[in-house]
Amino acid sequence: MNITLIVCVLAYELILILGVGYLVSRRTKKKALHNDAEFTHGGRQLGVSVIAATLALTVLGTPHIMGIFEMAWNMGATALWFSIAHVILLVITCLSTGLWMRRTGVNSVPQLLEDLYNPAIRVIVGCVMAGSIFGVLTLETQGLAILLSAMTGWNVHYSAVAGGVLGILYVVLAGIKEVGWINVANAVLMYISVILATLFLAFQLPNGDFSSVTNYYVNSGNEQMLSIFGPPELMWTFAFGLVVALVFSQPANQPLLQVCMSAKNEKTIVKALWIAAPVNGMFGVFICVIGLTAKSIPEFEALGAKTAATTMLVELLPGWLVTLLVGSFMAAILSSFAMTALAPATIFSNDIYRRFYNPEATEKEIKKVTRIVIIVLAVIAVVVGSFLPQILASVGWVLAWLMPVLWLLVSGLFWKRSNIGAGITLITVWVVNTLWSFTTIPQWLGMQDMPNSYVMLALTLIVGTVTNLVCPSRPKYFGSDEYDVKVLATTPKGH
Template structure:
C-alpha cells in the first residue's frame, strides 16, 4: 500500500471539491429557478464544454477501454470515436433543442408531444438506465481506489461513492461544472506526462516492445483500430449506434446543455468537448495495450492491471497526479449519473404528480436526498462487477427508441399511440435479445442489442406513424412559432 499516493489523491479531490463549493457560495449572485439542478441556466462555454466531455468520460472510457483492449486491442478506441460523433449530434441538434424549449428534463418533451403517461413511462425507464450507469461508475471508483490501496473493490466503491456524493450534493451542477474545469486541465497534464514517462520505463525506452509483443504472438490485429471485420461490425459500428442514438437524448448528457447560458454557448462548446473527450481514448488504449504486454501486470487481469502498472512504474508524484485525474473523471460521471436521475424523479414524478406547487428549496432538498439514496444503492450493486463496456452498450440500447420518438415528434409527426408502440416494442425486443434464445434461433448470435432496438424502432415507428393520424411535427407547429416569439422577447 502506497500511503503517499493515497493521501495525495484524496487531499487533491477533497480540496478541489470543497474549494469550488466555498468559491461558489461566496459569489454574490441572484439565484434563478432551478439553480441546483440547472445552475440558473447560466453556465459559460468553458464549463459546459468540459462538463459535456467529462459526463461521458468516466469508467467506460478509462477502465472499460483498459478492459476491452485485453480482447480486441486498439479497436476499443471506437468507444471514444462514438462519443466524438455523439457530441457533434448533441451540440448541433438535441442539446440546442432542449435549451430552446427551456425544459428541465428530457421526459418533459415527451409530455409536450405525447401526453403525461408517455412522460411517466420514459421517466421510469430513463432514470433506471442512468442508475445502471451509476453502478458501473461506482465500480470504476472502487477499481481506482483498489489499485492505490490494495482494498477489495467493493470497499473502494464505498469510499469513492462517498466522495462522489460530496462532488455534487454541495452546490449541484455548478459545483460539478467548475470542478470539471479544474480536473480537465490536471487530467491532460497527467496523461501526456504519463504516456511519455511510461515509454522510458519499457525495454528500449519506447513502445516498440509493446508492438513486438503483439506481432510476435500472432495478435497483430490488436494494434489496428479496425481489428478484425467481426470486431469492426459488432463492437465498432455497434458502439457508434448504441452511443449516438442513446446518449444523444439522455438526461445525464443533456442536463449541462439545459444549464447553458444560451444556444451559442452549446455550439461553441463542441470545439472543446469533442477533442477533450476523443483524445482520451487514444491514451487509454496505449496504456491498456502496454499493461497486457508486461507479464507481471498481465497476470493481474483486465480489471486492475493497467492502474496497478501506473502505480508501480511511474514516479510517485506522477502516478498520484494521473490516478487523481482518473478518479476525477469518473467522479464527474458519477456526479451527473446521480444528479440526472434525481432530477428526473424530482421534476417528473415528485413535482408532476404530488407537489406541483413545491418551492425551489423543497425541490433542491428532494434532489439531494435522492442523490444520497441512489449512491448508497449503487455502492451495494457495484460489488457484482459486471463487464464494463458490455454493460454500458446494453444499457444504452434502452434509450435508442426514446431518441427516435423525440426526433419524430420534432420533425415529423406526434401521435401518442405510435410513440408508446415504438417504445414498448423496442424494449421488449431488447429484453428478448438478452434473456432468451432468440438470437441463436435466428442464427444472429453476437449481433449487438443496439442494432436490434434500432431496427425495431425504425420499423414500428415509421409504420405506426404512417398508419395513424397525428399532429404535425413540433418544428412545423404554431406552438414552435409561439416559443420563438417568446424567446425574442426574453
C-alpha cells in the same frame, strides 16, 4: 499500501470538492433564489469552458479507463472505437438534440416529451430513463470502489462507501455549477497527467520509445492489434455495433442533455463541442497505448487484463506522477458519478414531484428534493456496486431502451406526433429488447452474432414510421402554435 499516495489523492479531491462547492454555494446564496433551475441547471448561465469540461467528463468514466485498459488487452487498438463512438455522440448531441433542448427551455427530456405527446409518455419514459441511468451510476460506483481498493488495500465494500461519499460531495453542495467548475480543474489535471505518464512510460522502455511494443505484436503474429481496423467480425460486432448503440440512444439521455440545457445559449453549446470532443477522444488514445504497452511487458502480462496496466503505471512511474494520474482517473469517474446521480434526481424532482405533487414548488424546494434523491440513489448504488454485478454484460440492453425515445424526439419535433404510435413504438421495442437480450431467440433465429443495437434500431424505425402513418397524429412541434405559445413567446432575445 502507499500512504503518501492515498493522502495526496484524497486531500486533492476533498480540498477541490469542498472548496469549489462552498464558493459556488456561497455565491448562489447571495443572489435571489428565483433563478430558473439554479441547482439543477445553473440558472442556464454556464459558459463554454464549464460546458465543455462537463460534456467531456460526463461520458468519461469507468468504461473509458478500466474498460479500455481491458479491451486493448483483448482486441488491441480496435478498442479505440469506444472513444470514437463517444466523440460521434458528442458531435450529434451538441449539433442537434442539445440545441433543441436548450431552445425549448425544458428541464428534462420527459418534460419535452409531454409537450410533444402527453403526460403518460412523460411518466413512462421518465421512469425508464431514470432506471437506465441508475445502471450506469452503479457501474461508476464499481469503478470508484475498484480504484480506491487498489490504492488503499481496503476491501471493495469499504471502498465503495468512500467513493460514494466523494461522489455525493461532488454534486450535492451546489449542483451542476459545482460539478462544472470542479470539472474544469480536473480536465486540466487529467490531460497533463496522462500525457506525462505516456511520455515517462516511453522513456522506461527499451530504446526510450514504443518501438519495443510494436515489435512485440509484430513478432507474435498479432500485428492487427496495432490497427483500429481489426478483424471484420470484430468491426461488425464491436466497433460498428457500439457506434450504433451510442449514437442512436444517448443523444436522448438526460445526463448529457442536462449539461446542454444549462448553457447560456445555443452558441455556447456549439463552441464547447470544439473542446469537449478532442478532450474526450484523445484521452482514449493515451489509455489504449498504456493498455497495449502493459501486455507487451512479460512481468505485467502475467498479471492479466484487469490489473496489468495499473500495476505497470505504479511500478514504472515516479511517485508524484502516479499521484497525479490516480487523482485524474478518480476525478473522471467522480464526474460521471455526479452527473448520473444528478440526472435521475432531476427527473424525479421535475417530472414527478413538481409535475404531479407540487406544481408551485419553489427553487428552494426543488433543490431540497433533488439533494435528497441524489443521496438516496447514491446509497443504493453503493450497496449494489459493492457486490460488483456484471453490469457491462447487459450494456447493450440498457442502451437500447433509449433508441425509441430518440425517435420520438426527432419525429415529434420535425415530422409527426402520434400519441398512440409513440406508445406502441416504446412498448414494442422495449419488450423485444428484453426478449432478445435475455432469451435464446437470437440463437433460434441463427442471429446470435447480430448486435442488439442493429435489431432495435431497425425495429424502432419500422414501427415508428408505420404507426406515425397509420395512427392519428398532429403536425411537428417546431413551427406549431403550441411551440409559438410555450417557447417563442417566453424566450428572451439572444437565447
